[in-house]
Structure formats: C-alpha cells, structure tokens
Amino acid sequence: MHNPSLDVSGVHVQYGGFTALRGIDLRVARGEFVALLGPSGCGKTSLLRVIAGFVEPSQGAVRLNGRDVVGLPARDRNIGMVFQSYALFPHMTVLDNVLFGLECRKIGRAASIRRATEALELVGLATLGDRRPKQLSGGQQQRVALARALVIEPDLLLLDEPLGALDKQLRVQMQTELKSLQRRLGVTAVFVTHDQEEAMSMADRIVVMRDGLIVQQDTPEQLFGLPGSAWVCDFVGAGNLLRGELSALGDGLLRLDVAPGSAIHVMRASTSDTGRIVQVPFHKLRLKPCDSEAGLLVTGRRFLGSIVELHLASPAGAVRAHMPLAEAVAFPVGARATIHADAADCRLLPEQ
C-alpha cells in the first residue's frame, strides 16, 4: 500500500498483567473504510483507542499521514470519533455539540456556525440545531455524533460500534447512509463492530481480530468466500465445518464420510495444506431424501425470506443447508436426508 493514511506497526498494549494487543500491523489507504471485527475481548476497541490516542501502546508505532503520533495527545491528532453511547454533551444543544470541535480550533463564530450547519445538513438534521440531545431519537443522536466528528474535517474517522444501540431496521438503514456518506466525503474511516453482517455491508476491508491479534484481513467477498481458518469461517458464518476422518482417493482428492450415503469430497490444494476441517458453504450443500436410518435427521428449519435454512444433525457436526422454499418442502422436520456437495465448492481449513 503506497502512502497509507493510517499505518499501525508492531503495536502491543498491556493493561497491568493483561495483554490486549500482541503485535498489530495494519495499514489503511486514503479513503478506505475498514472494519475491525471480532468477539468481545479480542482487542478491537483497544486498537481503536490506541489510534485515537486514549491508550498508549507499550511497543510499536502509529503513523497518521506519515507522522508518528505515539505520545501525541488525542486532542492534537485531528481524529473524529463516534462513540458507542454517542457521548453527546447533554447540557448543550445539537448545534453547540457540533460547534464544540470548531470552538476548540478557535475558528470564528460566523464561519463555525456555517460549517456546523453544513455538517448538520449533511446528516439531514439542519432543522434540529436548537434541540437538546435528550429530545432526539437514537438514530438522530447517532447522526449528530457523526456530524460532530465530521465537522472538524478529520484526517481519520473512528467509529466504536456506531450502530450498536439502534434497533435492527434503523441499523440497516444507517449502514447504507453511513457508507454512502463516507464514500462521498472520501474520509478514511475505521470502525469497530462485533456484528459480521454490519462489517460485511459497510466495509471495503474487514480485519478479523482474535486474542489481540489480526487473524485475517480481506474484502468482505474474499473473507466470506475464502476464510483462512475454521474459526474465521465460523465467526463470519461462511459455511458448514465438517470434522472427521479424511481418506485419500489419489490426485489430492480426499473423502469425508459423514454418514453412510453422505460423503463429501474435497481437493487438497497443495502438499503444504494442513487443513483437516472441510468447509461447505450453506447454499452449496445439496440434500437428497433418504428413507433409511442412515440418513441425517432434519432437526429444524428457519425461513430467511426468499430461502429456507434447514438444520441437520450429523456425526461430523451440526449442518445447515440453504435452499429455495420449493426445494425445502421435501424435507420437513423429522425427515431424513443424505448430504452432497461438489468437490469444487468445498475447501480444507485449518482449525486456527
């Protein structure tokens, strides 16, 4: 990556005896929208706070537009931040909240008001400037927080679980808005989330973190299609993970006998491929009705709008299959089925 906007290298963070980050390298290009995704305790929030300047790394460097900012107080970094709780100043009006960053920059009153009004227009709240945060809905508060962070024309926008407090419908709407706004302004942005759907729908690139380390970083399409490990596959919900005895059939072809009549074939990609777990995407798993006891039992079904998700119990682990409703009618709960997949759709994954 040439001339990145944000360049984090070798960052370690320790809180007392606890190591929150264990050597993070991350580069973010100008205008890129990056998601830090991981379960709670993975270090994603710590990384965000290191970038923001609230936590000093015990080792490593953080460069912002080429300048090393380690040791520089948060107030001098020109980073806009949106907090999970929004952190709007409750005693100030919406307009005063947005003006605050400009006031700190000693920008003239008239120019400040013009810029703050523009920022509020950007998020569609120009008419609510004299309200108090308490008088706004969650979605509106979120927009004010966004306007307040953007009005200072930050070199970098950080968002900590920005949509976590909104209900599902509003969240989806805000995802689209946030993404288009970020694209339109061309601001470099990093956001933290534990919601893989949110990461997938907004980010140009997803950085998956676990136990203080980055385990994989890719575009949403790549991450979903080619997860690097069983753990990532499971975390982003990229398909079934089947565990069992693999038998070699020659020419790199391996077979996993899930149950009598249910065999999954997979190609070993290279001799160095150490994967032992077979990944089969949910929508690539085919089912055939089976009357014998050897078939896998359909234990449940879930409508997901245009498709149906079937749950089956197997000795290799619980299995899920996505299919159109018309096909799913053949497999009511309690029915039995054998499972099949094309070898080309299956991959071998290591555990970690």
Place this chain on the structure above:
Amino acid sequence: MSTAVISRRGMELLLYLAPVTLFYVVFLILPYLMVLRLSFFQFSPMHLYIPEFTWANYAAVLTDRFYLGLLARTIGLGLLVTLVSLMLGYPLALKISRAGPAMKSVLLAITLSPLLINLVVRTYAWLVLLGDTGVVNHWLQALGVTAGPLPLGGNMFSVIVGLVHICLPLMALSLVGVLERIDPALFDAAESLGASRGRVLRRIVLPLSMPGIGAGSLLVFSFTISAFVTPALLGGNRVTTISTLIYEKFTFSSNWPVGATLVVFLLVINIAVVILHGRLFRED
C-alpha cells in the same frame, strides 16, 4: 374497580406515612408554631412575655443595626464557609470520582472521617490546636516563624476552620455523587474534538456538576447559618451568629419574644435558600 385500587393504594400510603407524619407534627411543626406565636408576644422583664399581639419584635430586629448586622454577618459566614468548602471539595471530589476502587475507598474514608468524631470532641480538639498557647502557635514560635502567638483561636478564623471541617464531607459527597454519574465517554469525546484539560473542565465537567454544586452548597449554607456549637465554642464569646444570639436571648437575657423572632428569621432564610436552590438548579 380501578377506583377501588387507587383508594386501597391511598389507604396504604396513609398507613405507611402516618407514623412519621405524626412524629413531625408533634415534635417539629407544633414547636415551630409555638415559637411563631411567641414571636408576636410582648416582652416583659417580669413575666418573660405577655400574650398580647405586637409587631414590635419584628420592628426591633428590622430597624436595629445590631440585629441587621448580625443577620448580614451570619449570611456572610454561610457564604464564606460554602465557598471555601466548594474550593477545597471540588478537586477532592474530582479525584475521588476518577479513582480506582481501592483508592476511592481510602479517599472516601478520609473525607468522611470528620463526621465520625463527636461534634464536641472535635470542637475542643480545634480549641487545643488553635488557642494562643495551642499546638499550632507553640510550634510556630518554637520554629521561629512568628515572635508571638497568632490570633488563631476565639475569633471568626477558628469558627470558619471548624465549620469547614464539618462541611467539607457534605460538600464533597454531594459532588462525588454527581461527578460519578457523568459518562466518561464525554471526556474522551471532548478531548478527541481538540479540547484541552481546562476546556473539558470548564465546558463539560463544571456545567454537568452544577446539580452537585447546588446540593452541596445548600447543605453547607443551611448547616452553617444554623450551627451553634462550633461558633459558640470556637468563637470564644467574640463571634455572634443568629444561633448564638438565639441561645443568649432564651437563656441569659430571657427575651423570649425577640429570641423567637430570630428563630423565625433563621427559618425564613433557610426556606428562601431552599426555594432559590430549586429555581437555580432545577433539572430540565
């Protein structure tokens, strides 16, 4: 059916509140009404008072420069003690509200310690410390800082020291309660927007802690203007407040009507302060 429920609730409420209401009516409201009645009676050197209606006591207090000065001095003392408690208590409360759990318990215990010592014991301790031949003056002279004793005791200074000592925990606790409830993310937000520590304090912490400043000031001011033991003992007969004068009127000079009038004034000031506090620090 709903009215039956409401009336049952009303009955329950009455049952719960009746004992405490009775207690306050008998031991607080009635005595105050008796004092109020007394303040409209005529003074008599022979019979303590004559139960005949008069405005004379109020006229006396409101026209006599001695009484007016006394009222002003008591209110001034209240304001000064409140101000000093606030200046000392605010940084302390900030530190307590941001300390870790272990540090917080230690600081709170130290802050509360003045309340754990008996009022009279504490007051005599200050007498021992601040007297002309007291500990402080002894060391000041022994170390050659001063030639003679400084006038530390038996004056306004020692009264203020004694009152601040008791009032500081009240002020600090009122402030800690409010400061702890401020979302720490607000400080991060302000800092990320470019605010210096001073600006965060001035624009975020101070405005959001106004309810605590109000509650603490109300407590300290009311406590101070009504305080009796501290000004009486530490003032060494040279500091007169409304409280000490009321005591004097009811005992030595036996002018009960004027004493009762002063009680009414003290009560009115306290009620006025409570109302003012409600106006100033009303939560929107």
